[in-house]
Amino acid sequence: MRHFKVNSDGSGLAASDVAENFSDLHPPLSPAQAAVEAARCLYCYDAPCINACPTSIDIPKFIHQIRSDNLDGSAKTILSANIMGGTCARACPTEVLCEEACVVNHTEGAPVKIGELQRRAVDHLLAKKGPHPFARAPETGKRIAVVGAGPAGLSFAHRAAMLGHDVVVYDAKEKAGGLNEYGLAAYKMADDFAQAEVEFLLGVGGIEINHGQTLGKNLLLDALRKEYDAVFIGAGLTTTRQLSAPGEALDGVRDALDFIEDVRCASDKSKLKIDDNVVVIGGGNTAIDAAVQAKCLGARNVTLVYRRGPEAMSATGWEQDLAASNGVVMKFWASPKSFSGSGKVETAAFSEMREQGGKLAETGRNFDIPAGLVLKAIGQTLNEKALDGLKIERGKIRVDENYRTSVEGVYAGGDCIAAGEDLTVQAVEDGKRAAHSVDAALRLPKSGDLR
Amino acid sequence: MTDLGCTIAGVESINPFWLASAPPTDKKYNVERAFKAGWGGAVWKTLGEDPPVVNVTSRYGVHRSFDRSIIGINNIELISDRPLDVNLREIEEMRREWPDRVIIGSIMAPLDEDAWKSLAIRVANAGVQGIELNLGCPHGMCERGMGSAVGQVPEFVEKTTRWVREAVNLPVFTKLTPNVTDIMIPAGAAKSGGAHAVSLINTVNSVIGVDLDNMVPTPTVDGRGTHGGYCGEAVKPIALHMTAEIARHAETQGLEISAIGGITTWRDAAEFIALGAGAVQVCTAAMLFGFRIVEDMNDGLSAFMAEKGYKSIEDFKGAATTRTVDWNALNMNHDLKARIDDDACIECGRCFIACEDTSHQAIRIDAKDDGGRKFTVIDDECVGCNLCMHVCPVKDCITMEPVDTDRPYVTWPEDPRNPLREAAE
Numbered sequence: 040m041r042h043f044k045v046n047s048d049g050s051g052l053a054a055s056d057v058a059e060n061f062s063d064l065h066p067p068l069s070p071a072q073a074a075v076e077a078a079r080c081l082y083c084y085d086a087p088c089i090n091a092c093p094t095s096i097d098i099p100k101f102i103h104q105i106r107s108d109n110l111d112g113s114a115k116t117i118l119s120a121n122i123m124g125g126t127c128a129r130a131c132p133t134e135v136l137c138e139e140a141c142v143v144n145h146t147e148g149a150p151v152k153i154g155e156l157q158r159r160a161v162d163h164l165l166a167k168k169g170p171h172p173f174a175r176a177p178e179t180g181k182r183i184a185v186v187g188a189g190p191a192g193l194s195f196a197h198r199a200a201m202l203g204h205d206v207v208v209y210d211a212k213e214k215a216g217g218l219n220e221y222g223l224a225a226y227k228m229a230d231d232f233a234q235a236e237v238e239f240l241l242g243v244g245g246i247e248i249n250h251g252q253t254l255g256k257n258l259l260l261d262a263l264r265k266e267y268d269a270v271f272i273g274a275g276l277t278t279t280r281q282l283s284a285p286g287e288a289l290d291g292v293r294d295a296l297d298f299i300e301d302v303r304c305a306s307d308k309s310k311l312k313i314d315d316n317v318v319v320i321g322g323g324n325t326a327i328d329a330a331v332q333a334k335c336l337g338a339r340n341v342t343l344v345y346r347r348g349p350e351a352m353s354a355t356g357w358e359q360d361l362a363a364s365n366g367v368v369m370k371f372w373a374s375p376k377s378f379s380g381s382g383k384v385e386t387a388a389f390s391e392m393r394e395q396g397g398k399l400a401e402t403g404r405n406f407d408i409p410a411g412l413v414l415k416a417i418g419q420t421l422n423e424k425a426l427d428g429l430k431i432e433r434g435k436i437r438v439d440e441n442y443r444t445s446v447e448g449v450y451a452g453g454d455c456i457a458a459g460e461d462l463t464v465q466a467v468e469d470g471k472r473a474a475h476s477v478d479a480a481l482r483l484p485k486s487g488d489l490r
Numbered sequence: 491m492t493d494l495g496c497t498i499a500g501v502e503s504i505n506p507f508w509l510a511s512a513p514p515t516d517k518k519y520n521v522e523r524a525f526k527a528g529w530g531g532a533v534w535k536t537l538g539e540d541p542p543v544v545n546v547t548s549r550y551g552v553h554r555s556f557d558r559s560i561i562g563i564n565n566i567e568l569i570s571d572r573p574l575d576v577n578l579r580e581i582e583e584m585r586r587e588w589p590d591r592v593i594i595g596s597i598m599a600p601l602d603e604d605a606w607k608s609l610a611i612r613v614a615n616a617g618v619q620g621i622e623l624n625l626g627c628p629h630g631m632c633e634r635g636m637g638s639a640v641g642q643v644p645e646f647v648e649k650t651t652r653w654v655r656e657a658v659n660l661p662v663f664t665k666l667t668p669n670v671t672d673i674m675i676p677a678g679a680a681k682s683g684g685a686h687a688v689s690l691i692n693t694v695n696s697v698i699g700v701d702l703d704n705m706v707p708t709p710t711v712d713g714r715g716t717h718g719g720y721c722g723e724a725v726k727p728i729a730l731h732m733t734a735e736i737a738r739h740a741e742t743q744g745l746e747i748s749a750i751g752g753i754t755t756w757r758d759a760a761e762f763i764a765l766g767a768g769a770v771q772v773c774t775a776a777m778l779f780g781f782r783i784v785e786d787m788n789d790g791l792s793a794f795m796a797e798k799g800y801k802s803i804e805d806f807k808g809a810a811t812t813r814t815v816d817w818n819a820l821n822m823n824h825d826l827k828a829r830i831d832d833d834a835c836i837e838c839g840r841c842f843i844a845c846e847d848t849s850h851q852a853i854r855i856d857a858k859d860d861g862g863r864k865f866t867v868i869d870d871e872c873v874g875c876n877l878c879m880h881v882c883p884v885k886d887c888i889t890m891e892p893v894d895t896d897r898p899y900v901t902w903p904e905d906p907r908n909p910l911r912e913a914a915e
């Protein structure tokens with residue numbers, strides 16, 4: 040478990056401490072460590088870890104290729120199933136995915152470090168900056184539009200380009216990568232990895248990205264449908280949930296995602312000002328990442344408040360431990376009531392909660408926490424306004440098993456649909472499979488051509 | 491109390507662990523450290539006539555497993571590269587200072603009676619308790635007509651052994667090369683020459699690897715490589731077989747065996763002794779881990795003997811020899827089936843793929859209610875080959891259970907399925 044430099048005595052953090060905090064969460068395995076780790080793999084047949092990986096990477100094969108000193112081959116094995124194997128190696132909650140399924144848990148009590156081995160192989164290939172490892176199929180002449188340059192959109196674009204189609208990607212932001220660039224914790228994506236990966240991915244050719252293009256604003260779905268043979272939407276979840284609590288509009292009460300984006304975008308993180316007392320509200324990845332990064336910046340007291348117990352948090356046990364062991368105070372069974380302060384937030388008031396007949400109820404007891412910065416991390420939702428015309432079901436774009444939306448020729452994947460969990464690796468899988476689905480559809484003879 | 495003391499070819503030793511003739515026994519400094527660590531004896535690094543040989547630089551190559559541990563090493567070193575009188579003086583000192591330890595003098599000379607005899611006499615006069623003839627070095631020395639060039643010709647083995655027997659009144663150990671098609675032939679020749687014991691094996695001819703960047707075998711000497719001698723854990727099975735052959739055959743009865751080859755732990759040593767060795771020699775394990783490795787050899791062997799109720803090495807020496815037989819003496823009616831312990835199974839699938847791809851398609855996978863996989867042996871297909879048991883990463887998860895066939899012990903020569911069967915009666 041990584042221990043960051045924290046500001047425990049109130050004297051603040053030196054710029055060098057902050058820089059160190061935002062270096063790699065896990066330093067990469069050395070070649071010697073990778074060899075020892077790879078040797079632990081049992082090379083299972085039809086391995087459980089493969090089934091536990093949403094992108095079904097052939098894990099025993101890539102680890103064997105590390106053993107046999109075929110690192111390029113290993114990276115290709117990974118990337119052929121998951122073109123963002125580099126980000127996934129850094130950001131996947133492996134403890135609930137491949138590494139949870141690893142049978143070495145049963146023999147040795149700890150799994151093979153699949154994620155770290157994956158990083159070893161992919162980083163090796165990317166660092167070489169050699170020719171792109173995958174070739175494109177003969178051009179089909181078909182053109183596909185993609186909305187969103189996050190993991191889903193880029194994975195789709197790469198696979199569609201490989202299958203011979205021309206892809207044009209539109210994204211609202213200045214940089215490609217989606218939450219890889221703006222959301223994942225900075226220490227998971229050190230050294231500008233997100234952009235290095237985008238550059239690598241585009242190396243396949245046939246993909247063009249246009250920035251500053253927002254669906255629902257300067258980009259219209261109907262226009263895209265007319266211009267392109269198919270449209271894929273990977274726009275993620277861009278609306279953040281609000282608390283509707285009194286005082287929420289006060290200065291210093293912010294969306295955690297905005298705070299995280301500020302941290303990600305700052306080239307010198309020691310220049311970011313952080314309040315001494317930070318309160319984070321929520322129980323997922325975003326809450327944990329906001330709390331830990333606040334600590335890394337030098338906040339003295341960081342309290343994460345969640346309305347239920349630890350087992351109900353969507354953040355994994357490992358992530359909760361990372362926060363707790365770096366001094367984030369975890370407060371469970373409490374819900375925000377109001378925020379107060381003169382001009383700027385100074386106090387956050389909470390009511391204690393309990394479960395009553397399966398429902399959350401206030402106990403009647405309340406408490407205050409001093410707060411100069413309140414970060415709201417209670418979930419993101421679909422920006423439905425931008426998706427006019429598409430059927431939405433339970434807050435997500437409705438798709439069938441082939442990633443087809445309710446509108447002909449329009450497909451969707453990633454966080455904006457309901458398949459699987461909201462994880463990078465799931466978004467990559469959605470994009471990849473949707474590309475095959477689109478490809479199959481585009482290769483079908485038109486109904487009129489049949490006879 | 492167990493007693494690790496033993497006698498081989500009339501030489502008494504406080505324990506059966508000697509260092510083989512090699513770099514660990516190159517000079518007094520090493521041998522002294524070895525005796526302090528607890529080794530019972532040392533066969534001094536092979537001595538030749540002056541002037542001493544000259545070695546090349548870059549001498550060892552290694553064979554690694556995936557986890558980088560070394561399973562074998564190979565070397566292109568020659569015999570002692572120090573002047574004979576320096577070696578002899580140090581042997582004398584060591585004999586004086588360590589009277590309870592064994593020093594055997596290893597010698598090598600051109601195929602010439604005088605050369606062998608005078609070298610043997612000089613070494614004997616230094617006070618060694620026995621002479622070992624190095625007829626095995628498979629690199630360098632053989633190109634000068636020595637080492638394995640002698641050991642591969644039965645007539646030369648007999649001759650050199652006899653010369654040394656005639657020259658000195660000491661136990662004679664003839665050290666054999668494994669680089670022959672049938673070890674019984676040089677072993678028989680050593681016996682005819684009057685050897686009290688054979689030491690085996692010397693190193694196995696080998697090219698340990700190729701540097702694929704420079705397209706040259708390793709170890710590399712200024713852009714060229716040569717074959718060397720392979721030793722260490724990987725050669726143990728070869729040495730065990732040769733030991734067993736000599737121990738069990740009538741032609742070589744009475745010949746004592748100083749076993750060498752890959753001995754790394756007390757268990758390895760116990761296996762050689764069970765197959766008929768009177769004592770063992772070790773080189774690679776000491777080179778890889780240092781002399782301290784003998785501590786557990788002594789300790790582990792004592793514990794094993796105590797547990798089994800063996801009071802001395804003699805008690806279990808050769809205990810497995812009579813059960814080592816020709817294939818033709820095995821029971822054709824014996825039957826085993828693999829059994830997989832469901833509770834111990836970690837569902838890695840290694841047994842399945844091994845049997846499915848390369849054996850008898852005798853393991854079935856069924857889906858379990860919890861989403862896992864259940865592996866079951868199909869008895870009708872299982873031939874009891876053991877492959878699944880060996881590839882299974884969990885100890886004792888797959889066991890081989892005997893099937894009660896009620897059929898008698900029938901060997902192949904007697905088996906009705908044998909077209910060349912000699913009719914019984």
Ligand SMILES: Cc1cc2nc3c(=O)[nH]c(=O)nc-3n(C[C@H](O)[C@H](O)[C@H](O)COP(=O)(O)OP(=O)(O)OC[C@H]3O[C@@H](n4cnc5c(N)ncnc54)[C@H](O)[C@@H]3O)c2cc1C
Pocket residue numbers: 130131132186187188189190191192209210211212215216217218219222223224227252253254255273274275276277296299324325328425452453454455460461462463464466
């Ligand atoms: C703070 C945080 C931390 C996380 N940490 C992890 C983690 O450690 N591990 C993990 O596996 N997952 C993590 N996740 C989840 C993961 O980031 C997402 O599941 C993943 O990024 C989803 O990919 P996507 O392509 O569907 O959407 P996104 O990554 O959100 O990408 C959507 C893209 O679409 C663009 N876009 C949105 N709307 C429009 C529009 N109207 N017009 C044009 N473009 C638009 C956006 O600019 C963006 O580039 C985290 C999420 C958050 C919020």
Ligand SMILES: Cc1cc2nc3c(=O)[nH]c(=O)nc-3n(C[C@H](O)[C@H](O)[C@H](O)COP(=O)(O)O)c2cc1C
Pocket residue numbers: 510511512513535536564565567568569570596624626627665691692693719720721722723725750751752753771772773774775
């Ligand atoms: C570097 C090296 C040098 C050796 N030199 C000799 C030698 O001079 N004389 C000899 O009889 N055997 C020599 N051997 C062979 C060893 O004595 C021994 O027979 C062989 O290594 C097998 O035993 P092991 O597996 O324990 O190493 C040498 C072995 C090595 C590795």
Ligand code: SF4
Pocket residue numbers: 827828844845849850851852853867871872873874875876877878879
């Ligand atoms: S013992 Fe051999 S044949 Fe029988 S199940 Fe195991 S691998 Fe297959």
